[in-house]
Amino acid sequence: MTKFVSLLLLVFATLLLSGCDKKNDYSSLSRILARGYINVGTIFGPTNYYTTANGFAGFEYELAKKYADSLNVELRIIPSYSLNELFIKLNTGEVDLLAASLSKTEKRLQRFRFAPSYETISQKLVFKQGNIRPRKVADLAGKLMVTTGSSYVENLEKLKQTHSELTWQETIEFDSEELLAKVLSGEIDYTVIDSNNLAINRSYYPEISIGFSIKKPEPLAWMVSKNSHDDILASLIEFFGIVHHDGTLLALDDKYYGHIEQFNYVETRTFIKAVTTTLPKYQHFFEKYAQELDWRLLAAISYQESHWNPTARSYTGVRGMMMLTLATAKQMGIKSRLDTEQSIRGGAKYFKRMIAMMPDRIPSPDRIWFALASYNIGFGHLNDARIITQRQGGDPDRWVEVKTRLPLLQQKKYYKNTKYGYARGEEPVHYVDNIRRYYDTLSWLDNKAKEQAKEEAIALERQQALELQEYSPEKLLSESQSQDSITPVKAEPTTAK
Numbered sequence: 001m002t003k004f005v006s007l008l009l010l011v012f013a014t015l016l017l018s019g020c021d022k023k024n025d026y027s028s029l030s031r032i033l034a035r036g037y038i039n040v041g042t043i044f045g046p047t048n049y050y051t052t053a054n055g056f057a058g059f060e061y062e063l064a065k066k067y068a069d070s071l072n073v074e075l076r077i078i079p080s081y082s083l084n085e086l087f088i089k090l091n092t093g094e095v096d097l098l099a100a101s102l103s104k105t106e107k108r109l110q111r112f113r114f115a116p117s118y119e120t121i122s123q124k125l126v127f128k129q130g131n132i133r134p135r136k137v138a139d140l141a142g143k144l145m146v147t148t149g150s151s152y153v154e155n156l157e158k159l160k161q162t163h164s165e166l167t168w169q170e171t172i173e174f175d176s177e178e179l180l181a182k183v184l185s186g187e188i189d190y191t192v193i194d195s196n197n198l199a200i201n202r203s204y205y206p207e208i209s210i211g212f213s214i215k216k217p218e219p220l221a222w223m224v225s226k227n228s229h230d231d232i233l234a235s236l237i238e239f240f241g242i243v244h245h246d247g248t249l250l251a252l253d254d255k256y257y258g259h260i261e262q263f264n265y266v267e268t269r270t271f272i273k274a275v276t277t278t279l280p281k282y283q284h285f286f287e288k289y290a291q292e293l294d295w296r297l298l299a300a301i302s303y304q305e306s307h308w309n310p311t312a313r314s315y316t317g318v319r320g321m322m323m324l325t326l327a328t329a330k331q332m333g334i335k336s337r338l339d340t341e342q343s344i345r346g347g348a349k350y351f352k353r354m355i356a357m358m359p360d361r362i363p364s365p366d367r368i369w370f371a372l373a374s375y376n377i378g379f380g381h382l383n384d385a386r387i388i389t390q391r392q393g394g395d396p397d398r399w400v401e402v403k404t405r406l407p408l409l410q411q412k413k414y415y416k417n418t419k420y421g422y423a424r425g426e427e428p429v430h431y432v433d434n435i436r437r438y439y440d441t442l443s444w445l446d447n448k449a450k451e452q453a454k455e456e457a458i459a460l461e462r463q464q465a466l467e468l469q470e471y472s473p474e475k476l477l478s479e480s481q482s483q484d485s486i487t488p489v490k491a492e493p494t495t496a497k
Contacts, residue, residue, distance in 0.1 A: 027093065027095075027096035027097065027224060027225060027228040027229065027232050028228065028229035028231055028232055029071075029229065029231035029232045029234075029235050030229075030231060031229075032071065032073055032096060032232070033071065033073065035073075036073050036074060037068075037073050037074035037075070037076050038067075038068050038071065038073050038074070038075060038076065038096050038097075039076050039078050039094065039095045039096050040064045040068075040075060040076070040077055040078065040095060040096065040097055040098070040099050041078045041079075041080065041086040041089055041090060041094075041095035041097070041098045041099070041100065042058075042060050042061070042064070042077060042078070042079055042080075042086075042098065042099050042100045043079070043080060043081070043083065043086070043100040043101070043175070044079050044080070044081055044175070045058075045175060045176070045177065045197070046058070046177070046197065046200045046201070047059055047060065047101050047194070047196055047197050047200065047256070048060040048061065048099070048100050048101055049061045049077060049079055056077070058256075059101075059252055059253075059255075059256045059257075060099040060100060060101060061077065061099075062252055062255075063099065063118070063243070063248075063249075063252060064077070064099045066243065066248060067236075067239050070239055070242075071235070078094070078095050081175060082148075082149065082172060083100070083147070083148075083149035083150060084148065084149040084172070086098055086100065087111075087112075087149070090112070090223065090224070090225050091225055091227075093225070096224070096228075096232065097115075097222050097223060097224045097228075097232070097236070098222060098223040098224075099222050100223075101121075101194060101196070101197070101220050102151075102220060102221065102222070102223050103121070103123075103151040103194075103218040103219070103220060104117065104218060104219050104220070104221050105151050105154050105155075105218070106154075107154050108151070108154075108223070111226065112223045112224065112225065112226055113223070113224045113225070113226055113228060113233060114221040114222065114223055114224075115221050115222040115223075115224070115233065115236035115237065115239075115240060116221065116236070116237055116240040116241070117219035117220060117221045118220060118221065118240060118243075118244075118249055119196070119219070119220045119249075119253070120217045120218065120219050120220070121194045121195045121196050121217065121218060121220060122194075122195045122213045122215070122216070122217045122218070123151070123152060123155060123192050123193070123194060123195070123213060123214050123215050123218070124192065124193055124194075124195055124198055124210045124211070124212075124213055124214075125140075125144075125190055125191075125192050125210075125211040125212055125213075125214050126180070126183060126190065126191060126192070126193060126198065126208050126209060126210055126211060127183060127189060127190050127208075127209055127211050128183050128184055128186070128189075128207055128208070128209070129206075129207045129208070129209040129265070130207070131189070133209065133211055134190070134211040134212065135211065135212055136212060137159055137163045137165075137166055138163065138165070139211075140166070140189075140190065141189075142188070142189025142190060143169065143188045143189050143190070144167070144168040144169070144188070144189065144190040144191065144192075145168065145169045145170070145171055145174075145179055145182070145188045145190075145191055146168060146169075146170060146171075146179070146191060146192050147170070147171060147172075147174070147175060147176060147179070148170040148171060148172045149172075150192075151218070152192040152214070153170060155192075155214050155215045156168055156192070156214065158215075159214060176191070176193045176194070176197055177197075177201060179191040179193075180193065180201055180205055180208055181205070183208065184205060184207055184208065190211065192214055196257055198210070199257060199260045199261065199263070200256075200257075200260060200440075202260075202263050202268070203260060203268060203437055203440055203441045203444070204441060204444050204445070206263075206265050206268040206269050206272070222236060224236070247395060247398060247400070247401070250398075250400050250401075251366075251398055251399075251400050253400075254399065254400035254403075255365060255400075258400060258433070259432070259433040259434075259436035259437055259440075260437060260440075262433075268437075268441070271303065271438060271441060272441065272445070274303065274307065274308060275441075275442060275445055278308045279299065279308060281308075282299075282302075282308060282321070282340060282344070283295070283299070285340060285341050285344045285345075286298045286299045286302070286344060289344050289345045289348040289349075290348060291348075293348070293351070293352065294439075294443075296439055296442045296443050296446060297368070297435075297439050298344070298347070298348055298351070299438075299442060300435045300436075300438035300439040300442055301322070301347065301351065301372070301375065301435055302321050302322055302344065302347065303438050304431060304434050304435045304438060305318075305321070305322055305323035305347075306320065306321050306322070306323050308321065309321070310338060310339075310340045310343070311338055319337040319338060320337035320338055320339075320340075320343035321340055321343040321344055321347070322343045322344060322346060322347025322348075322350075323347075324337050324343060324346055324347060324350070328346070328350055329346055331350075332345075332346035332349045332350055333346070333349075334346035350375065351371060351372075351375055354370075354371035354372075354374040354375050354379065355367060355368065355371040357371075357374070357379055358370050358371060359397070361397060362397045363397075366397065366398060366399045369399040369403075369432050369436075370382060370399060370402070372428075372431065372432045372435055373399075373402075373403075373406070373428040373429075373431070373432055376427060376428040376431040376432075377406075377423055377424075377425070377427065377428040377431075378420070378423075380419065380420040381409060381420050381423040381425070381428075382402075382406075382428070383419070383420075384409060384415075384418035384419060384420050384423075385402050385405045385406045385408070385409060385425065386402055386405075387418070388405045388408055388409075388414060388418070389401050389402050389405045392405070399432075403428075403429045403432070405425075406425035406426070406428055406429055407425040407426045407429065408425060409422065409423040409424075409425035410422065410423070410424060410425050410426065
């Protein structure tokens with residue numbers, strides 16, 4: 001009996017120790033600090049994480065980088081195309097947390113723990129413009145497809161409780177952006193997408209229209225395992241308190257979403273058409289004079305100024321592709337503002353001068369947005385707005401704060417105390433937002449064209465390789481030898497009957 005009790009105690013102790021070891025496999029702040037890096041899981045996409053010519057980007061990526069920096073550890077991104085895969089990695093301890101624009105839902109709250117919310121989004125059912133708009137669930141009359149493992153599935157399941165006729169398909173093969181493309185191609189009739197993701201994608205897919213919201217707005221938050229230690233959740237609570245207070249979240253939100261809050265279907269379609277029909281005539285000039293700048297940004301400025309019309313003219317007297325004043329053209333060494341190449345050269349030179357005039361402490365991309373505003377309203381008026389921002393307790397080096405003060409230059413009680421006086425301060429705000437939208441769309445279209453050209457080149461190389469193989473001397477010789485080895489059959493004479 002004593003031996004049996006001893007054996008039970010040994011088994012119990014072993015299980016307890018193994019449970020402790022398993023607990024230690026999960027995320028903890030002390031473990032992260034000891035090893036010097038943090039593993040963050042996320043989903044590939046425009047709101048989370050993607051690669052650019054200048055490195056990695058994405059709202060979630062930048063926020064995760066700031067969190068890693070606050071801990072003084074290295075950030076290691078573990079990207080995936082599947083939410084279910086990320087949930088498994090979180091539960092097994094392969095990643096310490098998930099930063100992937102995840103909604104706080106009832107089912108997820110039962111399985112995971114969440115950091116404080118940093119944004120609120122709504123989920124939109126979308127369709128192709130030109131088709132009948134569904135305004136409610138009962139209006140759906142086609143194929144609805146959503147991504148497996150997404151919160152859309154959970155919300156659709158709730159809707160089905162009161163709308164038994166509701167049906168949908170789930171896919172692990174396609175993400176939200178790919179499903180949008182399928183809606184446009186007519187392969188499916190509807191899909192569901194987050195409002196922030198939709199705002200980005202409508203710049204590329206203007207024919208996507210909103211039917212209705214499938215649920216009231218939901219908060220987004222980072223996710224940690226149920227088995228994670230309390231110290232990491234405590235550090236996340238502290239971190240989000242700081243970034244809420246110091247304006248970091250506000251600046252990131254403006255960087256990725258601030259310029260796409262307003263959508264204009266006609267304007268977007270017109271721009272996309274101009275990229276195809278008009279831009280090719282002048283692209284080589286933008287590439288030539290952009291130099292260290294992104295030529296697509298220079299092209300976006302020109303479109304905002306003149307819609308790529310070399311003879312454009314405004315009532316204020318500015319003219320040409322880059323809409324230069326006579327004084328600015330003279331300063332830039334431009335003899336004819338109506339000469340396309342000269343105008344682009346002068347505009348590029350002037351824009352670079354605006355960038356150089358910004359204080360070194362202003363980081364990118366804010367210094368670019370400030371330079372754009374200066375191109376439009378003048379450096380003096382921009383400085384007046386920055387001074388007002390500082391007087392009001394804001395950060396004069398953040399575009400997101402200065403752009404809310406620029407319109408104050410139209411109010412007498414503010415502009416009478418400035419050095420340069422009255423200015424139409426709302427104009428540079430819209431000006432910068434428009435250029436940022438054009439730039440995003442042009443970059444996306446340009447990258448898509450490059451990807452397509454690369455795929456076509458690879459396909460051509462494969463075809464040529466097959467043709468070379470088909471007509472190679474070795475194969476021709478082999479075929480010749482095969483023909484020689486065939487014994488000809490002598491035809492017997494036929495007798496007519």
